Amino acid sequence: MTLGDATMILVACVLLYLAIWKKFEPLLLLPIGFGCLLANLPLSMMASTDSGGLLNFFYQGVKHEILPPLVFLGVGALTDFGPLLANPSTLLLGAAAQIGVYTTLVGAVFLGFNLQEASAIGIIGGADGPTSIFIASKLAPHLLAPIAVAAYSYMSLVPLIQPPIMRWLTTAEERKIKMEQLKPISQTVKIIFPVVVTIVCCLMLPGVTPLLGMLMLGNLFRESGVTARLHETAETHLINIVTILLALAVGSSMTADSFLRLETIKIIILGLLAFCMATAGGVIFAKIMSKFSGGKINPLIGSAGVSAVPMAARVSQKVGAEEDQSNFLLMHAMGPNVAGVIGSAVAAGVFISLFGDPTVVSNHAEISTNVISTISALSK
Amino acid sequence: MDPIVTTSLTVSLIAISVIFTVLVVLIYTIKLLVHLLPYEEPPASKPTRATSQNSLVNTVTPEIISVITSVMATHLKKSPQEFHITQIRPK
Numbered sequence: 001m002t003l004g005d006a007t008m009i010l011v012a013c014v015l016l017y018l019a020i021w022k023k024f025e026p027l028l029l030l031p032i033g034f035g036c037l038l039a040n041l042p043l044s045m046m047a048s049t050d051s052g053g054l055l056n057f058f059y060q061g062v063k064h065e066i067l068p069p070l071v072f073l074g075v076g077a078l079t080d081f082g083p084l085l086a087n088p089s090t091l092l093l094g095a096a097a098q099i100g101v102y103t104t105l106v107g108a109v110f111l112g113f114n115l116q117e118a119s120a121i122g123i124i125g126g127a128d129g130p131t132s133i134f135i136a137s138k139l140a141p142h143l144l145a146p147i148a149v150a151a152y153s154y155m156s157l158v159p160l161i162q163p164p165i166m167r168w169l170t171t172a173e174e175r176k177i178k179m180e181q182l183k184p185i186s187q188t189v190k191i192i193f194p195v196v197v198t199i200v201c202c203l204m205l206p207g208v209t210p211l212l213g214m215l216m217l218g219n220l221f222r223e224s225g226v227t228a229r230l231h232e233t234a235e236t237h238l239i240n241i242v243t244i245l246l247a248l249a250v251g252s253s254m255t256a257d258s259f260l261r262l263e264t265i266k267i268i269i270l271g272l273l274a275f276c277m278a279t280a281g282g283v284i285f286a287k288i289m290s291k292f293s294g295g296k297i298n299p300l301i302g303s304a305g306v307s308a309v310p311m312a313a314r315v316s317q318k319v320g321a322e323e324d325q326s327n328f329l330l331m332h333a334m335g336p337n338v339a340g341v342i343g344s345a346v347a348a349g350v351f352i353s354l355f356g357d358p359t360v361v362s363n364h365a366e367i368s369t370n371v372i373s374t375i376s377a378l379s380k
Numbered sequence: 381m382d383p384i385v386t387t388s389l390t391v392s393l394i395a396i397s398v399i400f401t402v403l404v405v406l407i408y409t410i411k412l413l414v415h416l417l418p419y420e421e422p423p424a425s426k427p428t429r430a431t432s433q434n435s436l437v438n439t440v441t442p443e444i445i446s447v448i449t450s451v452m453a454t455h456l457k458k459s460p461q462e463f464h465i466t467q468i469r470p471k
Contacts, residue, residue: 088410091403098399102392109388118388184419189410192417196409204402339403346402350395 004256005040011254012037015149024156028129028247032149035251048252055252058245062137062144062253067246068130069214074239075130075341076218077231079309081193083334086182089289090301090332094339096285097305098347100125100278104270111266116140119351121267124151125274126344127158127306133250134211135348139355145254146264150271155308161272162279162303162315169283170299174290175323177298179332190223201346207356208349215345278306282336304333307340440468 015033019026035055038046045052048059061067084090101122108118120140123132124147132151136144154161167175194216202209221231286302300320304312316333445465453460 085410085414088407088414091407091410092400095396095399095403098396102396105392106385106388109385115384115388115391185414186417186419188417189413192413193410196413197406200405200409201402204405205398342406343399343403346399347395350398354391354395 001042002256004260005042007260008040008254008256009037011259012040012251018153018156025152027243028152029156031244031247032152032251032254035248036254037251038248039252039255046252047255048249049255055248058249059252061245062133062249063141065134065137065210067242067249068134068137069210070242071130071239071246072211072345073214073218074234074242075309076194076215076220077222077234078239079215079219079222079338079341080334081219081338082185082190083182083331084336084338085185085189085193087332087335090335091339091342092289093282093286093302093305093336094307094341094343095305095346096302097278097282097307097336097340098126098343099281100274100276100306101344101347103277104274107273108266108270111270113263113266116355117143119355120147121270122274123344123348123351124154124267124271125278125306126340126347127151127155127275127278127308127312128341128344129155130246131211131307131344131348133246135351138352142258143263143267145250145259146267147271148250149254150267154271154275155311158275158306158308158311159315159318161275162306162312163319165276165279166283166300166303166315166319169280170287172323174287174299175320176327177290177295178324178327179296179298179301179329182331182335187223187225191220191225194219194223197342201342201349205346205349205353207352208345211345211348212342215341275306279303282306286336298327298329298332301329301333301336304335304337305340305343307337307344309337309341310334312340313337 012033015029015036018024019029019033035046038044039048039055046055047053048056048062050056101124103122104125105115105118105122108121109115113121116139120132120136120138120143123135126132129148129151133144133148136147140147198213198216201212218234221227221234282302282305283299284302285305286297286299289302290297290299298316298320300316301313304316306312313330313333313336317328317330320327320329445468448468449460449465452463452465456463
């Protein structure tokens with residue numbers, strides 16, 4: 001056993017401790033930690049790079065981008081887009097929170113990462129684990145382990161990271177704003193919505209199709225009312241099984257040579273920056289919307305534009321209730337929260353369109369190459 | 381400024397513009413959908429539950445309440461004066 005192996009076993013134990021005793025995203029950090037432990041036991045042949053090993057087979061699901069879209073299928077089956085449909089302008093908050101992704105991208109480039117790596121790091125700001133894994137496996141597979149660990153660790157810390165930023169950027173008066181009750185939405189709209197989103201978004205950004213397509217299929221299972229068995233499977237057994245495989249595969253990629261590097265520390269710092277900027281972006285944009293709407297929007301719901309569903313919406317509710325116990329923001333915050341899921345998937349689609357594998361998205365890659373060439377020419 | 385930093389800034393601006401464009405298109409699509417297919421109140425259901433509750437009110441006599449009170453008092457190890465049954469709902 002090398003010193004690196006021993007250190008990684010210690011890291012695995014820390015992850016297990018955080019998952020079991022501190023309850024930090026236990027559904028993910030526990031299997032990630034155990035996968036890391038297995039991968040670093042000498043001669044176990046359990047690392048993602050050990051061809052023929054068990055976890056190497058699981059890792060193929062990440063490498064070939066199968067598992068993250070399947071998680072999205074389950075997320076779609078679990079998600080109610082009703083609050084978003086009742087107040088569609090909250091989609092803008094889902095877009096505004098992606099500012100965290102792009103400020104981190106620039107920060108990562110400053111710290112010496114190339115554009116593909118910086119994009120994969122920036123997407124941590126989307127606060128969406130499967131999207132982070134999807135983009136990292138596509139654009140920077142060598143950084144998959146630290147990106148996944150940073151994304152899930154910070155997602156579990158949303159209740160600690162967001163409230164100080166929310167309080168700092170809003171006044172007590174703004175936090176007390178009560179929002180109007182949401183209008184009910186017809187079931188037909190709920191059924192048509194996933195089909196329309198798939199057509200609109202996937203035509204505009206083909207790179208987003210695997211993630212958004214599966215998200216919307218899961219939601220159609222839920223809303224159509226004719227696929228109760230598929231809906232139940234997607235929202236329970238399937239998502240649980242896929243989560244186990246995905247987390248073990250990510251854990252198996254946490255070997256000493258891929259994790260114990262200076263880049264990991266940089267990614268951990270950039271991940272925190274991404275979450276803070278995403279929260280700030282959402283709150284500031286919600287303040288602007290509040291001003292334009294004549295004070296009808298509580299800026300606290302802006303922080304829910306990051307897609308940590310439903311934790312970010314709960315944080316909005318909690319901070320609002322601290323100011324006024326009778327203020328119920330939860331349902332209003334669910335709108336930007338699910339918009340954040342769509343927003344981060346769209347952000348991922350943009351990166352794939354710009355930097356993705358040209359053999360996969362050949363036509364689009366050609367366009368992207370032209371765009372990059374034009375940008376490079378302009379910058380010169 | 382380093383060209384890669386300039387490129388990253390340009391990419392960020394383009395990407396955020398694309399995201400806002402896509403989501404604004406979605407907003408108007410949703411508004412159109414909601415406008416074309418407005419929510420309609422479901423037809424009033426037959427008052428079966430109300431009837432059953434009324435029948436329950438009729439069948440819950442003071443004797444039954446006193447029996448329930450004494451059983452609850454024994455179970456909770458409290459005096460019957462220490463609590464008050466306010467509602468009995470059918471299962």
